[in-house]
Amino acid sequence: MNKGFGIWILMALTAGFLGAFYGWRGGTSLLFLLLLILLVALQGAAAQWLGPRQVHVVRSYHPRHPRAGEPVEVTVRVSLDGGSPPLWIRADDEWRHSGEGAEPPGEELPGGKLVFGGWRKEWTGTYDLKPVKRGVYRAEGMRITWGDSFGWFKRTFRADADDVLIVHPAPLTALSGGPGLFDPDAEGAGSGRAPELPSGSDLGRLRSYAPGDPLRHVHWKSSAKKGALLTRVPEEPVTPSRCLLLDTSLEAYPAGGADADGFELAVSAAAAWLERELARSDEVDFRQGDAAAREGRVAWKSLSGRHGLKEGLDQLAGAALVSSLSGPDLLQRAWSLARSRSMTFITGSLTAELTEAALLLTERGAALEIWCADLRDRDPEAARQAARLREKGLRLIDLSRYRGGLPGLAEGGASHVIA
Numbered sequence: 283m284n285k286g287f288g289i290w291i292l293m294a295l296t297a298g299f300l301g302a303f304y305g306w307r308g309g310t311s312l313l314f315l316l317l318l319i320l321l322v323a324l325q326g327a328a329a330q331w332l333g334p335r336q337v338h339v340v341r342s343y344h345p346r347h348p349r350a351g352e353p354v355e356v357t358v359r360v361s362l363d364g365g366s367p368p369l370w371i372r373a374d375d376e377w378r379h380s381g382e383g384a385e386p387p388g389e390e391l392p393g394g395k396l397v398f399g400g401w402r403k404e405w406t407g408t409y410d411l412k413p414v415k416r417g418v419y420r421a422e423g424m425r426i427t428w429g430d431s432f433g434w435f436k437r438t439f440r441a442d443a444d445d446v447l448i449v450h451p452a453p454l455t456a457l458s459g460g461p462g463l464f465d466p467d468a469e470g471a472g473s474g475r476a477p478e479l480p481s482g483s484d485l486g487r488l489r490s491y492a493p494g495d496p497l498r499h500v501h502w503k504s505s506a507k508k509g510a511l512l513t514r515v516p517e518e519p520v521t522p523s524r525c526l527l528l529d530t531s532l533e534a535y536p537a538g539g540a541d542a543d544g545f546e547l548a549v550s551a552a553a554a555w556l557e558r559e560l561a562r563s564d565e566v567d568f569r570q571g572d573a574a575a576r577e578g579r580v581a582w583k584s585l586s587g588r589h590g591l592k593e594g595l596d597q598l599a600g601a602a603l604v605s606s607l608s609g610p611d612l613l614q615r616a617w618s619l620a621r622s623r624s625m626t627f628i629t630g631s632l633t634a635e636l637t638e639a640a641l642l643l644t645e646r647g648a649a650l651e652i653w654c655a656d657l658r659d660r661d662p663e664a665a666r667q668a669a670r671l672r673e674k675g676l677r678l679i680d681l682s683r684y685r686g687g688l689p690g691l692a693e694g695g696a697s698h699v700i701a
Contacts, residue, residue: 326435335364
């Protein structure tokens with residue numbers, strides 16, 4: 283709480299000077315100025331000492347779950363309790379990036395300033411944040427200031443907050459041009475997706491024949507043994523679980539740095555993968571390298587439905603490049619927990635070590651596809667490694683073709699719920 287003692291010292295010196303000068307020379311003009319100063323001080327004291335005793339702030343934002351590159355509209359509701367309502371108030375919002383995503387840790391972000399007038403105890407206003415980057419933003423609180431009609435005597439309260447705004451990455455498919463990223467005819471032959479496993483007709487369950495059942499479903503051998511017609515109940519085709527692994531090692535992205543375009547491209551591609559697969563499947567598994575590094579293991583996180591999609595996008599919002607397991611090591615450890623499942627591995631660059639690891643897993647029966655942020659086909663060695671993978675039928679996607687689909691990244695802040 284700031285009560286502005288500096289202005290009181292200045293006011294006391296001014297009143298003392300005018301009082302002394304009036305005592306020496308007298309005169310109505312000096313008396314008027316002295317009385318005016320005292321009147322201003324009186325209304326300033328009333329504004330400071332008779333004002334509200336408590337401040338409550340509630341923030342909300344639209345859209346509720348913003349994506350990178352989208353502006354965010356913040357609505358602020360300020361309520362004052364106790365004392366007399368002030369003539370005006372000013373609300374200064376503050377936030378800071380948590381350091382879990384693309385922004386440097388601890389960087390201050392511009393908030394909003396709102397000015398309200400009128401003898402009231404509750405105000406509501408809105409302001410717009412510039413398009414914000416992917417990341418996790420935490421409220422640093424809000425400063426509420428009010429004062430006298432001249433703005434000389436002010437009082438400031440700070441409303442602390444611990445709420446969080448999570449800005450999801452923009453899925454690459456929504457912004458990319460050219461061939462669709464998931465087009466089976468796109469560059470990189472080989473589906474990379476494990477085929478559906480048809481169930482054998484003789485392995486289906488049997489039940490008594492009912493009028494209208496197709497004759498081709500009659501299991502004649504079992505019917506002959508039992509002496510009554512038995513019909514096969516076809517089993518639904520089984521699709522293997524889908525797994526996504528995002529490489530977050532610094533070495534995998536040649537440009538380096540937490541805001542490297544290649545890494546943002548990979549994160550956006552991972553968001554597109556989650557949207558596609560959760561629309562097709564009841565459940566998918568997801569892991570990113572930085573989470574594995576923090577926990578010391580590569581355990582799959584199962585996601586399902588709309589809640590699972592939000593949870594996955596929340597994780598991607600905080601994804602960051604770290605110095606940890608290399609891409610090949612991460613891939614091999616993850617595959618040990620993903621047997622009989624189909625896996626998509628998203629990384630920054632294709633190396634000989636990664637190629638060897640992918641080929642080894644393919645020989646072991648892995649249904650694997652690799653999405654690479656920068657294949658650098660102009661590099662003869664990278665082109666040779668890519669050719670080796672494609673010869674084995676492994677699907678290889680060059681995400682750099684969709685680099686223009688990344689949203690513009692501008693400085694921004696965020697807002698949340700409750701302060």
